[in-house]
Amino acid sequence: MYLNFWGLKEKPFENTPDPRFLYCSxxxxxxxxxxxxxxxxxxxxxxxxxxxxxxxxxxxxxxxxxxxxxxxxxxxxxxxxxxxxxxxxxxxxxxxxxxxxxxxxxxxxxxxxxxxxxxxxxxxxxxxxxxxxxxxxxxxxxxxxxxxxxxxxxxxxxxxxxxxxxxxxxxxxxxxxxxxxxxxxxxxxxxxxESLSETDTSFYILHRLKIAGREKEIFTKGTIPLIHKQSGGIPRRINQICDMALFAGFGKKAKSIDEKIIQEVMKGLEE
Ligand SMILES: Nc1ncnc2c1ncn2[C@@H]1O[C@H](COP(=O)(O)OP(=O)(O)OP(=O)(O)O)[C@@H](O)[C@H]1O
Ligand SMILES: [Mg+2]
CATH class of the missing domain: 3.40.50.300 (P-loop containing nucleotide triphosphate hydrolases)
Structure with missing residues (x-):
């Protein structure tokens, strides 16, 4: 699993209604x-x-x-x-x-x-x-x-x-x-x-990572517009993309999640 690799205490993008993860847009x-x-x-x-x-x-x-x-x-x-x-x-x-x-x-x-x-x-x-x-x-x-x-x-x-x-x-x-x-x-x-704006999508991702134990950014700036567009700003879909991206990045031993990884993940989700 990717937790240790990314320095996380728990999975940050689980689709469960856990109030600890609430991002208050x-x-x-x-x-x-x-x-x-x-x-x-x-x-x-x-x-x-x-x-x-x-x-x-x-x-x-x-x-x-x-x-x-x-x-x-x-x-x-x-x-x-x-x-x-x-x-x-x-x-x-x-x-x-x-x-x-x-x-x-x-x-x-x-x-x-x-x-x-x-x-x-x-x-x-x-x-x-x-x-x-x-x-x-x-x-x-x-x-x-x-x-x-x-x-x-x-x-x-x-x-x-x-x-x-x-x-x-x-x-x-x-x-x-x-x-x-x-x-x-x-x-x-x-x-x-309503769905989240691009700015909120960025804060949302940071917030969930922080609650899961990671202070430093993982997703590069360039990934945010891609994630926002693909998810339509819907948290459940953002979670899905980000979880898959962390998994893919772990497979590649990547230092961060960049646009290339997000594009690959998006392709995978569309198949
Ligand atoms: N503001 C938020 N902060 C953190 N996580 C969120 C937020 N909004 C939604 N999520 C996450 O997105 C996922 C989907 O949210 P939720 O199940 O509450 O949606 P819903 O509006 O009830 O959808 P549905 O109409 O399909 O029942 C959940 O796992 C939840 O943790
Ligand atoms: Mg519901």
């Missing part, structure tokens, strides 16, 4: 602070959209870490392609419900809502805040599921919401929500992530 920082604002100021619901691979799931995991478990009880739903009953069940279980019946009947919907409401009231009594984060929310096509999510937001006291709901998804999520006026009205904060 202006847009990531703004998106994160808006999501935190929805939760900390009890604004009800917030939405984050962005193209695939731009950092939404990573921000969800960063939120979990930022909010911590002392005060916040958080249900992170990763795969919301569920029926409304399954979704409510998943939320209830992740918020700590126990003794839920397994049979999916309509009676169960009310039972689940009662159970979630009970958890919300208990959390309130204990001074805990409840947060539901739905990642990949754009895959929800079932109107019943959207209705249940909207109804969850009706759990509120006169002066504040009993839970915060964060919806994360690809750009089509925005259209889905815009077509759902009652839900749209409840979403107080919206933000979006």
């Amino acid at each position: 202006l847009q990531h920082e703004e998106a994160l602070s808006r999501l935190l604002y929805v939760v900390r100021e009890r604004k009800g619901a917030g939405m984050l959209t962005g193209v695939f691979g731009c950092g939404k799931t990573l921000l969800a995991h960063t939120l979990l870490r930022e909010l911590g478990s002392d005060i916040y009880r958080i249900a992170l739903i990763n795969n919301p392609k569920l029926s409304h009953i399954e979704l409510l069940m998943d939320i209830a279980l992740k918020l700590g419900a126990s003794n839920l019946p397994a049979r999916k009947t309509d009676v169960l919907t009310n039972l689940l809502l009662d159970s979630i409401n009970e958890i919300l009231q208990d959390n309130l009594k204990d001074g805990k805040e409840t947060v539901i984060i739905i990642d990949e929310a754009h895959v929800i096509k079932d109107e019943d599921v959207w209705d249940e999510l909207r109804l969850l937001l009706n759990f509120q006291l006169e002066d504040k919401f009993l839970l915060s709901l964060l919806l994360l998804g690809q750009p089509e999520l925005r259209k889905i929500i815009e077509a759902n006026k009652p839900l749209l009205q409840r979403i107080t904060i919206k933000s979006r992530l």
